[in-house]
Amino acid sequence: MVAITWMRKHLFSSIGNSALTLFAIYIIYISVPPLLNWAIFSAVWHGDSRTACLDPNSGACWPFVKANLSQFIYGRYPASEIWRVNLTFLLGAAAIIPALIPSAPAKKFNLIFLLGAYPFIAIVLLAGDRPGLVGVDTTMWGGLLVTLVVAVTGIVVSLPLGILLALGRRSEMPVIRMLSIGFIEFWRAVPLVTVLFMASVMLPLFLPEGFSLDNLLRCLIGVALFSSAYMAEVVRGGLQAIPRGQAEAARAVGLSYWQTMGLIVLPQALRHVIPGIVNTFIGLFKDTTLVLIVGIFDLLGQVRAQLSDPNWAVPQGATTGYVFAAIIFWVFCFGMSRYSVFMERRLNTGHRK
Amino acid sequence: MSDDKKLMIGIEHVHKWYDDFHVLKDINLTVREGDRIVIAGPSGSGKSTLIRCINRLEAHQEGKIIVDGVELTEDLKRIDAVRREVGMVFQQFNLFPHMTVLDNCTLAPIWVRKMPKAEADELAMKFLERVKIPEQAMKFPGQLSGGQQQRVAIARALCMTPKIMLFDEPTSALDPEMIKEVLDVMVELAEDGMTMVCVTHEMGFARQVADRVVFMDQGEIVEEAEPEVFFNAPKSERTKAFLAQIL
Numbered sequence: 001m002v003a004i005t006w007m008r009k010h011l012f013s014s015i016g017n018s019a020l021t022l023f024a025i026y027i028i029y030i031s032v033p034p035l036l037n038w039a040i041f042s043a044v045w046h047g048d049s050r051t052a053c054l055d056p057n058s059g060a061c062w063p064f065v066k067a068n069l070s071q072f073i074y075g076r077y078p079a080s081e082i083w084r085v086n087l088t089f090l091l092g093a094a095a096i097i098p099a100l101i102p103s104a105p106a107k108k109f110n111l112i113f114l115l116g117a118y119p120f121i122a123i124v125l126l127a128g129d130r131p132g133l134v135g136v137d138t139t140m141w142g143g144l145l146v147t148l149v150v151a152v153t154g155i156v157v158s159l160p161l162g163i164l165l166a167l168g169r170r171s172e173m174p175v176i177r178m179l180s181i182g183f184i185e186f187w188r189a190v191p192l193v194t195v196l197f198m199a200s201v202m203l204p205l206f207l208p209e210g211f212s213l214d215n216l217l218r219c220l221i222g223v224a225l226f227s228s229a230y231m232a233e234v235v236r237g238g239l240q241a242i243p244r245g246q247a248e249a250a251r252a253v254g255l256s257y258w259q260t261m262g263l264i265v266l267p268q269a270l271r272h273v274i275p276g277i278v279n280t281f282i283g284l285f286k287d288t289t290l291v292l293i294v295g296i297f298d299l300l301g302q303v304r305a306q307l308s309d310p311n312w313a314v315p316q317g318a319t320t321g322y323v324f325a326a327i328i329f330w331v332f333c334f335g336m337s338r339y340s341v342f343m344e345r346r347l348n349t350g351h352r353k
Numbered sequence: 354m355s356d357d358k359k360l361m362i363g364i365e366h367v368h369k370w371y372d373d374f375h376v377l378k379d380i381n382l383t384v385r386e387g388d389r390i391v392i393a394g395p396s397g398s399g400k401s402t403l404i405r406c407i408n409r410l411e412a413h414q415e416g417k418i419i420v421d422g423v424e425l426t427e428d429l430k431r432i433d434a435v436r437r438e439v440g441m442v443f444q445q446f447n448l449f450p451h452m453t454v455l456d457n458c459t460l461a462p463i464w465v466r467k468m469p470k471a472e473a474d475e476l477a478m479k480f481l482e483r484v485k486i487p488e489q490a491m492k493f494p495g496q497l498s499g500g501q502q503q504r505v506a507i508a509r510a511l512c513m514t515p516k517i518m519l520f521d522e523p524t525s526a527l528d529p530e531m532i533k534e535v536l537d538v539m540v541e542l543a544e545d546g547m548t549m550v551c552v553t554h555e556m557g558f559a560r561q562v563a564d565r566v567v568f569m570d571q572g573e574i575v576e577e578a579e580p581e582v583f584f585n586a587p588k589s590e591r592t593k594a595f596l597a598q599i600l
Contacts, residue, residue, distance in 0.1 A: 249441075251410065253441075253513055254513060
């Protein structure tokens with residue numbers, strides 16, 4: 001009875017509302033059952049080769065994903081060295097997860113490890129080239145590994161650099177202001193694809209002979225600078241929302257410029273723009289797929305590469321592969337989105353009426 | 354006026370322009386230790402600009418401003434040295450909304466004076482008691498009334514144990530019933546011998562507390578006199594017109 005009362009009130013309160021409710025039910029009816037049918041009920045779950053998935057009426061070909069899972073995650077990383085990637089992932093997760101939980105202990109140490117030590121540990125572990133470790137060239141890296149390396153580097157570099165650029169753009173010193181504006185407007189006006197092409201193809205032409213930079217590293221730098229420009233504008237939006245009196249009051253009690261920014265202005269400004277910052281992170285995470293055009297195989301690129309494998313040429317192979325990639329991207333992006341909602345709620349309690 | 358007291362603020366032939374607009378025209382003002390100066394005048398007369406020049410929230414373009422023996426120039430070290438000794442209270446309070454009242458007060462002692470936190474807390478509580486709101490120490494500014502916020506702002510400035518206090522229209526943003534609680538605190542401060550420069554429209558306060566009232570109009574100091582003379586026998590016609598309007 002409660003259910004019927006609730007439905008009357010919320011779903012069928014007027015003719016218009018009832019029509020919308022019925023329309024929504026129709027949309028669900030025509031979309032969800034076929035999707036579930038494809039992904040679960042008529043999907044192929046077991047098999048060792050393409051023969052399992054040859055039935056033209058069958059749904060998703062999950063054995064294709066299972067057989068290629070290693071490539072999707074690690075690319076062409078040598079099988080005997082994969083433990084190094086796993087260890088890097090594990091260390092990263094162990095450092096990031098407690099850093100994201102506000103009540104977790106030893107925050108300071110945690111952040112110092114995450115931002116100060118972890119990047120170097122990760123480089124040594126992944127690239128090797130140290131006594132005791134076999135060097136693994138970045139051309140062998142691929143899949144989710146590359147996606148995460150590009151995205152995490154972009155995120156970690158773009159936030160602090162973006163903050164500096166945003167402060168620079170509002171600086172009273174003309175030289176700093178002009179440089180910041182020039183940097184931001186240049187990188188924002190150039191498509192990321194162009195940036196990656198320049199980094200990969202043109203930059204080596206300008207570098208002195210005998211001096212070479214790794215292709216992946218060049219792309220990392222390109223992505224990081226590109227996203228810093230976007231981040232700068234997001235942060236600037238937050239800075240503009242803070243009344244001038246805040247900085248004046250801080251300067252008047254004797255705080256220096258950096259103390260004023262670090263203790264008074266930025267904590268308030270960044271809080272205002274958490275949705276924008278996370279939006280930029282999510283955009284960046286998905287834009288990592290563009291490294292494909294300079295011959296680096298991220299998760300999506302690796303899925304595409306495995307599609308041409310004749311051993312797995314099956315009717316539903318491409319769809320299954322793309323859906324798999326989409327699910328992985330969705331999980332990461334949705335996680336970031338939920339975390340930002342959580343942080344906003346947390347920061348908005350306690351003060352302000 | 355006794356000249357044997359220490360010179361705290363010396364302003365000599367100061368001019369300031371916003372682009373073509375001449376905001377301050379040949380300002381001369383001397384403030385000695387313990388002086389209580391009230392600056393009055395119609396809005397747009399440059400009185401807020403003048404007081405903001407004293408701790409260099411605004412820069413002057415010509416003339417000299419010397420505060421506590423330090424001449425204000427572009428030199429950031431000098432500016433910081435002056436700001437450490439000069440407290441300021443703003444019309445809009447400008448408390449830091451993301452910090453508790455206590456943290457608002459201890460911020461500068463901890464970061465600028467490098468005071469240990471426990472000592473800073475104790476100092477802050479002392480001044481919060483003096484402005485009569487120690488029980489609000491753990492609240493955030495947004496939870497306080499305007500009058501309480503302004504008293505916190507005064508306590509925050511006092512925590513740096515300044516030699517000079519600047520008040521920039523401290524009661525103009527307050528509801529009438531809260532003006533008194535802020536003025537009471539300011540009167541007490543004056544009675545304790547604090548050197549004060551106040552921009553205010555509270556003529557009762559000026560009469561009660563000021564050693565001198567400075568009247569500004571259109572960027573100039575029109576008249577400077579002791580309160581009895583200023584209110585009862587102003588010389589300038591502009592002063593008379595102003596007083597006729599507000600009294």
